[in-house]
Amino acid sequence: MAIVEREPIAEATLVETAAPSAAALRRPHATTGAWSWFTTIDHKKIGILYGATAFVFFIVGGLEALLIRLQLARPNGHVLSAEAYNQIFTMHGLTMIFLVVMPLSNGFANYIVPLQIGARDVAFPRLNAFGYWVFVIGGLFLYSSFLLGGAPNGGWFNYAPLSAHQFAPGHNIDFYVLGIQILGIASLTSAVNLIVTIINMRAPGMSFMRMPVFTWMTLVVNFLLLFAMPVIAVALVLLTFDRLFGTNFFNVSAGGDPLLWQHLFWLFGHPEVYILILPAMGVVSEVLPVFSRKPLFGYPFVVFSGIAIGFMGWGVWAHHMFAAGLGPVATSGFAISTMLIAVPTGVKIFNWLATIAGGSVRAKTPFLMAVGFVTMFVIGGLSGVTHSIVPADTQQTDTYYIVAHFHYVLFGGSMFGLFAGFYYWWPKVFGYSLNDRIGKVQFWLMLIGFNATFGPMHILGLQGMPRRIYRYAPGMGWSTWNFIETIGAFIIAFSVFLFIVNVWRSKRAQVAAGDDPWDARTLEWATSSPPPPYNFAEIPVVHSRDDLWRRKYVEDEDGKVMPVPPVASTEEDQEAGEVHVHMPSPSYFPLVAALGLPIIGYGLIYHLIWVDVIGLLVLLTGVYAWALEPPTEPEVEIEAHGEPDHPDGDGEPEPVPALTAGGTEGGSE
Amino acid sequence: MSALATSAATTRTHEATPHATSTGLSNVKLAVWAFLASECLLFGALISTYLLYRGRSIVGPYPHQIYDIPYTSVSSFVLLMSSLTMVLALAAVQRGDTRRMRVWLLATALLGMTFVGGQAYEFTSFVRQGLTLHTNLFGSSFFVLTGFHGAHVTIGIVMLLSLFGLSLRGKLGPENAETVELIGLYWHFVDVVWIVIFTVVYLIPS
Amino acid sequence: MTDTATQPSPSDEHPVPAEEHAHPSEWRYIQIAIALAIVTAAEVTVYYLSLAKLAMVVILLVMAVVKFSLVAAFFMHLRFDSRLFRRVFITGIALAITVYTIVLLSFGVFLTNRHVTPHVNVPSPTASQ
Numbered sequence A: 001m002a003i004v005e006r007e008p009i010a011e012a013t014l015v016e017t018a019a020p021s022a023a024a025l026r027r028p029h030a031t032t033g034a035w036s037w038f039t040t041i042d043h044k045k046i047g048i049l050y051g052a053t054a055f056v057f058f059i060v061g062g063l064e065a066l067l068i069r070l071q072l073a074r075p076n077g078h079v080l081s082a083e084a085y086n087q088i089f090t091m092h093g094l095t096m097i098f099l100v101v102m103p104l105s106n107g108f109a110n111y112i113v114p115l116q117i118g119a120r121d122v123a124f125p126r127l128n129a130f131g132y133w134v135f136v137i138g139g140l141f142l143y144s145s146f147l148l149g150g151a152p153n154g155g156w157f158n159y160a161p162l163s164a165h166q167f168a169p170g171h172n173i174d175f176y177v178l179g180i181q182i183l184g185i186a187s188l189t190s191a192v193n194l195i196v197t198i199i200n201m202r203a204p205g206m207s208f209m210r211m212p213v214f215t216w217m218t219l220v221v222n223f224l225l226l227f228a229m230p231v232i233a234v235a236l237v238l239l240t241f242d243r244l245f246g247t248n249f250f251n252v253s254a255g256g257d258p259l260l261w262q263h264l265f266w267l268f269g270h271p272e273v274y275i276l277i278l279p280a281m282g283v284v285s286e287v288l289p290v291f292s293r294k295p296l297f298g299y300p301f302v303v304f305s306g307i308a309i310g311f312m313g314w315g316v317w318a319h320h321m322f323a324a325g326l327g328p329v330a331t332s333g334f335a336i337s338t339m340l341i342a343v344p345t346g347v348k349i350f351n352w353l354a355t356i357a358g359g360s361v362r363a364k365t366p367f368l369m370a371v372g373f374v375t376m377f378v379i380g381g382l383s384g385v386t387h388s389i390v391p392a393d394t395q396q397t398d399t400y401y402i403v404a405h406f407h408y409v410l411f412g413g414s415m416f417g418l419f420a421g422f423y424y425w426w427p428k429v430f431g432y433s434l435n436d437r438i439g440k441v442q443f444w445l446m447l448i449g450f451n452a453t454f455g456p457m458h459i460l461g462l463q464g465m466p467r468r469i470y471r472y473a474p475g476m477g478w479s480t481w482n483f484i485e486t487i488g489a490f491i492i493a494f495s496v497f498l499f500i501v502n503v504w505r506s507k508r509a510q511v512a513a514g515d516d517p518w519d520a521r522t523l524e525w526a527t528s529s530p531p532p533p534y535n536f537a538e539i540p541v542v543h544s545r546d547d548l549w550r551r552k553y554v555e556d557e558d559g560k561v562m563p564v565p566p567v568a569s570t571e572e573d574q575e576a577g578e579v580h581v582h583m584p585s586p587s588y589f590p591l592v593a594a595l596g597l598p599i600i601g602y603g604l605i606y607h608l609i610w611v612d613v614i615g616l617l618v619l620l621t622g623v624y625a626w627a628l629e630p631p632t633e634p635e636v637e638i639e640a641h642g643e644p645d646h647p648d649g650d651g652e653p654e655p656v657p658a659l660t661a662g663g664t665e666g667g668s669e
Numbered sequence B: 001m002s003a004l005a006t007s008a009a010t011t012r013t014h015e016a017t018p019h020a021t022s023t024g025l026s027n028v029k030l031a032v033w034a035f036l037a038s039e040c041l042l043f044g045a046l047i048s049t050y051l052l053y054r055g056r057s058i059v060g061p062y063p064h065q066i067y068d069i070p071y072t073s074v075s076s077f078v079l080l081m082s083s084l085t086m087v088l089a090l091a092a093v094q095r096g097d098t099r100r101m102r103v104w105l106l107a108t109a110l111l112g113m114t115f116v117g118g119q120a121y122e123f124t125s126f127v128r129q130g131l132t133l134h135t136n137l138f139g140s141s142f143f144v145l146t147g148f149h150g151a152h153v154t155i156g157i158v159m160l161l162s163l164f165g166l167s168l169r170g171k172l173g174p175e176n177a178e179t180v181e182l183i184g185l186y187w188h189f190v191d192v193v194w195i196v197i198f199t200v201v202y203l204i205p206s
Numbered sequence C: 001m002t003d004t005a006t007q008p009s010p011s012d013e014h015p016v017p018a019e020e021h022a023h024p025s026e027w028r029y030i031q032i033a034i035a036l037a038i039v040t041a042a043e044v045t046v047y048y049l050s051l052a053k054l055a056m057v058v059i060l061l062v063m064a065v066v067k068f069s070l071v072a073a074f075f076m077h078l079r080f081d082s083r084l085f086r087r088v089f090i091t092g093i094a095l096a097i098t099v100y101t102i103v104l105l106s107f108g109v110f111l112t113n114r115h116v117t118p119h120v121n122v123p124s125p126t127a128s129q
């Protein structure tokens, strides 16, 4: 995905009138140009950054997947050594989960949520930038392991004690424990920020039950992150201490218990899978109504089942540990709760189907992707329910059947949903639409490739092919399906390539999309495409769910939908209009603070105390400078029409109200 | 351009977002509470690890051989009282009495340092009695749990001293009462975590 | 690390008198601190009494809950502040207690009969502790 510079607002001028800032570094002003991307605190730019970065990681993770498939295409493959294979599949999983699906979802949340709730920015713009930089730096830190002796090789769940120093002496796992820790910090800060944003920054009239479903799901996801990240943080701390400082948490000969890691990991891990799927469910809940020209069927049910999933997601973790032998009570309990969690999921599926049913469907690419999500996710959900039946799971666990399950929910689910989001929101974000014909070809190729790759894994798994083996013998009866899977993987790769082509061609074609190309229902379509830095000149007042739709259409007595008669032109207003909104100023310090973390990480890995001290100093410098600089530099103003700042000419800056409600930044942790 | 982006534009400086948030609550305060809620799961996991491994160490020293309950009771008391001085600092700044606020802030930081100093002494004495991070499960889980707590207290002290420094430069007045309140929330949280640790780790016999 | 430079002064946000009213007096804070000190003293006393283990555990836990609640309710103002804060915090506490209790139960930690744990492949001088 190309990083497309948002067009500068008409003759934006920066008027500087007063004293130099007290900060050590001069405050950055520029809101355009390459450098501005490093200092930006605009939620829309940060959203684009998240999207672009995650997409790059998507390509990298995809290349790793192709390597895996090449290795397994034929029996006794020799593309990768066993050690390289371990590193590649581990990094593939970590990348797709932590560096692709989570940040892509977060990118959408960043860009779309403030627009959907009628806010000018998130609650803590600089904390937002900090979260982004920590994410990028965490990703690079993780990948630097390839250059420094080898990447993590213990699978994404990295079971201890196999990952303890005794059995994994290299630095590979050190990069895992510290890299994921850094990424966790990114997620936690961003979770706090988005929770406060959604609870506190809604436009007047935007009550909770009027909030778009995507915003709702983002709220649920961020609560899940808020509570799940500290759990994995502790698991990682324990393992880090075992590896670096010789503690005994997972040292079996000292009485350490391997199940402790499994519990802590999956206590995080299962909420995590909902963190991965709920945003995509939110996207789909936006797309289906718009392209069916009907309100979402059973909005309250969709919302409450989302909340229910969020709660119940905390009561099923041990279904990943059935094979560990937890005893009959725990096993039965978790089996039942796992079966139950399929209920709210099913509720959503029926609501989506009922939304499409009877609608006047326009089968544009976003719609197709969303339908792809629903169908593929149903398959993945059903195989999930088969895992909840313990005797069956004992057969399935650690086979390719599991790999089939989670790819149906993660690729068939999350990725299809996120692609729906790309096609749906692209015109809003960049002002031009993606080509629908190429989009449809991409969709069908992706669907075919996806099913060719992951469908046969069900069969292979039930035939007993274990996951995470780097070779298999010719006589196992697995060869044909494996070969088909590899072909499928390349079809997926080609479809992703088509997406890139689509972006490139559509960018060149620049077919202006207009503000509301899909005749949509929610507030992000009520502002221009792309939106101005301040989102809305006048904060909208919300009167109903699907507010924008209500502004455009009324129902007559028979319930027929009719356009609202056009009101008198607002031409005059526009001419007189001077939009004069103070936005928080850009800042270097989130980036500076974030840079401290990997330095501390390297210091720990190589036992170099002075490097740790430097990292800590960098972090502290960033945090202090950030805390001491005002969120909004009063003397710098962005004006939409370049009018003289204070036409009355007294030169006295008016007191500037803080933009973000509450006006403050909290970045203490 | 679209309906909302311009049609309603006016010539006056916009009151941006109205100061009142949707809930009427302060953003930062909500953020701090969310963060503290998250910390509950962090300390919960560390305490659970300690409980899981309680009584599972294969070699000594064991807790009852080495805990010094009177000593720890005193340092627990010190931390508890630092919560009082903290809240008095807040009351002072809310009244506009910055001088008292400064005194109480400093008192809180000093009590905090006493606690951390006491912990450092406790750790060294344990090490002298043969308990280190590596000795057994008790050593590992005890030091990591209480060390994490100590690190939290230390961060709190740094923030308190920063506030004190700001106030010396006259940059911490009644209009910043909320800052004091937020750091206070963090400080009290660290205190209540210690209330739990003191009971669960020190007092309850294994 | 809060920056309040552009924040409205408290008086803009909610009328000062109300705020004054909502916050307890300094004397109330001191009373709470005295109560905390007394309960702490009682805790230490209980520790030295030779009570039955179960009774001791229950008493100590109740006292810890009392202290915790006093600090949270008065020093952290949860009693006077918005319900939302209380809910967020209590959600965190309740979730932590629930899930970690289940984890520990699955290890058999609170069960007197520890051998119900299916995985006691732990070398076992532990039982003597």
Ligand code: HEM
Binding pocket: A157, A273, A274, A276, A277, A319, A320, A338, A339, A341, A342, A345, A380, A381, A382, A383, A384, A385, A387, A388, A393, A396, A397, A398, A402, A405, A406, A409, A410, A413, A414
């Ligand atoms: C109807 C809902 C679902 C049910 C009942 C379910 C059930 C299960 C069960 C029981 C397992 C463990 C199987 C084993 O290892 O033996 C599992 C694994 C997994 N599930 Fe699901 N699941 C559901 C939905 C999801 C969703 C929505 C996602 C992610 C978006 C997901 C991602 C995963 C992953 C990644 C694994 C494998 C973890 C690993 O071993 O590496 N599941 N699922």
Ligand SMILES: [Cu+2]
Binding pocket: A269, A270, A273, A316, A317, A319, A320
């Ligand atoms: Cu699960």
